[in-house]
Amino acid sequence: MFRPVNRSIYTLIYYLALPLIFFRMWWRSLKDSRYRQRWLERLAFYPADSFDNNKPAIVFHAVSVGEVHAAVPLIRACQLALPEWTFTLTTTTVTGSARVKEIFGDSVQHCYMPYDSPGAVKRFLRAIKPEILVIMETELWPNLLFYSKQRSCKLLLLNARLSKKSFLNYQKYASLTAKMLLSFDAVAAQFEQDALHFRQLGLPEKTLHTSGTMKFDQEIDQQQLDAGLAMKQELQRPILVAGSTREGEEEKVLAAFDILLKVLPELLLILVPRHPDRFTDVAKLLISRGYHIVRRSRGEKVSSDKQILLGDSLGEMQFYYASADLAFVGGSLVDTGCQNIIEPAVLGVPVLTGPSLFNFQAVSELLLESGAMQVVANEKELAEKLRLLFQDKALRQSMAEAASATVAKNRGATEKQKQLILQAIHSDQ
Structure with a gap:
């Protein structure tokens, strides 16, 4: 009206x-x-x-x-x-x-x-x-x-x-x-x-x-890139980053994570809430559910028995995504519109999202057309897509190359x- x-x-x-x-x-x-x-x-x-x-x-x-x-x-x-x-x-x-x-x-x-x-x-x-x-x-x-x-x-x-x-x-x-x-x-x-x-x-x-969009031109922080790659090399385990998650979305990511742990018990989830004022609440949620977690803000070591690294720090998304085998971008399994899907793509990381994409509609179409990104309808489908991708290194590599190529083409x-x-x-x- x-x-x-x-x-x-x-x-x-x-x-x-x-x-x-x-x-x-x-x-x-x-x-x-x-x-x-x-x-x-x-x-x-x-x-x-x-x-x-x-x-x-x-x-x-x-x-x-x-x-x-x-x-x-x-x-x-x-x-x-x-x-x-x-x-x-x-x-x-x-x-x-x-x-x-x-x-x-x-x-x-x-x-x-x-x-x-x-x-x-x-x-x-x-x-x-x-x-x-x-x-x-x-x-x-x-x-x-x-x-x-x-x-x-x-x-x-x-x-x-x-x-x-x-x-x-x-x-x-x-x-x-x-x-x-x-x-x-x-x-x-x-x-x-x-x-x-x-x-x-x-x-x-x-x-x-x-x-x-200038987001395809974003600068890569070499220090964060090196630190993320070093952590990935040190841990030698599959890593899923769930970045910029919103309220009500962590539960859905955790539901998918629980399914994946049955077939990938060594999987590490790096969970990064979108808003800093929710860091403590998300930490309480994880502890209440019995997960073995570490908090980035405390400088704690990610030992082999830890299941989740809580990314409760600011300005380190490139560090987190650089360590990832696969990235789920938040805001997309709840109806708030996905967060920045270009962030993992710039680093050549395959992207998964939920269906709420209106914040990055045109960019999502570019990444989908190139094969750099996949969209899931719910947490059950997220778990299945992730399982297939973690078990198919060639497909992950293909998505990673498509992400890098799409970013380069649109600079x-x-x-x-x-x-x-x-x-x-x-x-x-």
């Missing part, structure tokens, strides 16, 4: 919702104390001299860890091309913030993107004074876009994707969505289906580009989107 909402009505609703937003932050801080830190940044109150205003400024916004990782090669390419510019990378989540500091150190400025109230947005823009604002994937905030444009800031939406579910949600607020999209100087959609959705929401053709989006940024900078010169 179409719901006519303009920015003023949106802002009023947003102000009314702020107490709930603050409550949610407080609630999350009970499990993760980092949510109690740097609250003033969420309202764009910063200490004096927090930002370098002596150079032209470009801001990249990446909501969380996945978007940060996708932005890394683009930001580094732009830093080489624009050495005279100041770079700021904002995030929304605390995990995204932690990864920014780990990856970039002091080579970029960092703060949280403030809440989308007019006052906070204006303070943010006055503090950083961006000439270019790059939003990764699809984070459309009406006040951020309106006041950025009011300051003559160039706006780019890069690595943009719009699933059918998101498209239908934005379509409910067609008038407000169209105005937001019209504010962009360039939009780089990942795939043609994404581009079609943007067109249907009112994005002009002259603004729209289709460039592929290059980063360069295309870097050029869009340079064009935006030089368009007024």
